[in-house]
Amino acid sequence: MDIMSKTIVIIEDEKEIVESLRYLLEKHQYRVNSYLSAEEFFTAKAPQTDHCVYLVDWNLPGIKGIDIIRTIRLKDKISPIFMVSAYNKSDQIIEGLQSGADDYITKPFNYEELLVRVANAHAKVRTLEENLMNVGLKLIPEAHSIMKDGVTVNLTAREFIIFNHLYKNQNAASTREELINQFDKEMDMTARNIDVHIFSLRKKINKISIGIETVWGTGYKIIL
DSSP: OOOGGGEEEEEEEEOOHHHHHHHHHHHTTEEEEESSSSHHHTSSSSSOOOEEEEEEEEOOOSSHHHHHHHHHHHOOOSSOOOEEEEEHHHHHHHHHHHTTOOOOEEOOOOOOHHHHHHHHHHHHHHHHHHHTOOOOOEGGGGTTEEEETTEEEEEEEHHHHHHHHHTTTTTSOEEEHHHHSSGGGOOOOOOOHHHHHHHHHHHHHGGTTTTTEEEETTTTEOOO
16 A cells, blocks of 8 residues: 555644654655644645545634534535544534534544554555555456456356457457357357357447447457
């Protein structure tokens, strides 16, 4: 996990807590951006990373932490947010969580416990990022499937063999004879069989914006 993906944003007006957290987190290879108020956070010139872990104090001067969380959640549905507060009544905790916080930590808190929670939160967001960022094309031979931008298309075994060959030779057109040679002889594939499978394959992969071009006099070529 790179350092940019391990960013912690602390919005806390107690400087001693901020410095203690900074020391602990940087010791474990986290990048820490800290702000003493909502105003400082919202006017910061340094851009935040797309996804990070937020530690937001409730009782801040000016705009309260609970309103900061609501604002963050309007455009960021993924980043883990911890509400940090001395408020420990049940209705206050519920209100904090309903604002969009993923977890609620009461002061004073155990720093090592917080570190474990942050590490767990980063592991989860990393998994989400990997799923969301699963752009491009991925072939899954075991399932006779292909995936593009997180969308999976299931193929028959024969369709997958054809697609796999076209994909591996995407810079040139593949002849029907070349496609037939991808199959065992006992499967008795013919040029007509190839055309039928191509027709079916086209309809399926069109859903993920992949095309198969007919190269007249030659065969087929995949269009990614």
